[in-house]
Amino acid sequence: MKKDLHPEYMKCMVTCACGNTFETRSTVEKIHIEICSQCHPFYTGKQKLVDSAGRVELFHRRYRKLTEKKKADSEKKSSTGKKKDEPAAATKAKPAAGEEVQSSDKS
Numbered sequence: 001m002k003k004d005l006h007p008e009y010m011k012c013m014v015t016c017a018c019g020n021t022f023e024t025r026s027t028v029e030k031i032h033i034e035i036c037s038q039c040h041p042f043y044t045g046k047q048k049l050v051d052s053a054g055r056v057e058l059f060h061r062r063y064r065k066l067t068e069k070k071k072a073d074s075e076k077k078s079s080t081g082k083k084k085d086e087p088a089a090a091t092k093a094k095p096a097a098g099e100e101v102q103s104s105d106k107s
Contacts, residue, residue: 008027010025011024011025015031016033016036016038016039017039018035018036018039020038020039
């Protein structure tokens with residue numbers, strides 16, 4: 001058997017981003033983690049956004065641009081008074097019930 005094949009197994013302090021610390025055993029002296037059992041949503045029952053590499057901010061920026069664009073488009077439609085897909089020519093009104101329809105064709 002080779003000697004000194006396995007690393008030294010020692011006491012380790014684990015520190016979470018929420019401030020919780022606990023002691024365990026590992027091959028390293030200190031471990032820093034983002035989520036522990038004290039702040040994880042599964043154990044606490046509270047929702048928490050975990051942002052990895054700014055993905056949440058990126059989503060919010062993209063979504064904000066989209067909502068601002070839709071809001072601007074709706075304001076344009078309401079200010080002109082016409083819908084975008086509405087034809088420019090006026091349509092003929094349908095006769096009310098009981099009225100005669102006059103034909104322009106006389107033969």
